[in-house]
Amino acid sequence: MNVLCSGAMFTEDQREGPTEVAFKYAIYRINKDVHLLPNTTLLYDVQYVPRDDSFHTSKRACEQIQYGVQAVFGPSDSQLATHIQSICDALDIPHLESRLDLEPEFKEFSINLYPSHDAVNQAFQDVMNFLNWTKVAIIYEEDIGLIKLQDLVKTPPKEHMEFLLRQGSPATYRELLKEIKNREIYNVIVDTKAENMNHFLRGVSTLALMYRSLTHHFLRGVSTLALMYRSITHHFLRGVSTLALMSGGMTHTSGHQTHTS
Template structure:
């Protein structure tokens, strides 16, 4: 199965669970959620999955019968944590109740600190190189599988296929010491 499809499905399900389990009678008519994407992710699969998840939740009135989700998407340079945090603070001042992203783990850790300090849910979708399952703070949800699970899947495939050699091709830097 295509990895992007899995991410889209998980994103939709997690958002439905998070917002679906809230006490519906106490929600406002409009619930704002923020998203931070890098410029390279503009109109990409993650952004489209995010928008589709919001659309799906709004369409299914069984989840949030009297509440409409709206989103505020901000774009930032992939290596600029200062401006990313600035944009999150602006989103919070506009009244967002949760933050999604970014996919860069360095910037995500800064945004997580802001969300954790303000008790805001922080949804992430990046590779988590921390090998301890459940090691994040209480208000963070990472949609990407833990690195240990990815490693186990690689090992299972290698053993199952009786491979003796493996090559790794990549487009961007990745912390290979955890594989």
């Protein structure tokens, strides 16, 4: 029986979060499938690192390599991931990650599962072109959001498409939505943190109550957005709950190991 160990690095705020649960569940499923890796058992070594400390993160990675890991997953923080990727590249160790990476160059030993911003922008352009959008408001919360969408603004799918760019936060969503409504823009792209999406939707609902004369198109957009968000939230929470229940016995399953320090 062959034994392989995969290392994983998560920031402290990700401890026991969905990403860690998904990683452990993947190891669990691989070990349960006797046809996928016959005569092989996967172990995992999990390390938790501070988000703003690249030195200790690199040190933890070196400890994992000394421990005998054959691959490293994470971390998702861009600054930390760059250091880990460099270490893995120097030692010819496969590196798996799932994060936004704006650097286009090829990385020989790194596989990024996160969609490239070029592909996301192309998807936005296809949707906007199909729906015949002529005016679009883009609300972004962090500067990285504008960087991700800058190609969309520079090369719009239509020649005379109008864009309204605004940086927002939960404290300013309501005022931004009022401005968008006053400009008669009914198509909005929002780049915000997942935990702040409910604040944005609350602002949309408040605006709809304040202005009873809102057009049918705006109200229909509000309803569609709310339904989509509810559906996504429902399936996401149900999936996380299922994974959490299944992962409850993972650490007691033969072939699994959690190592933290």
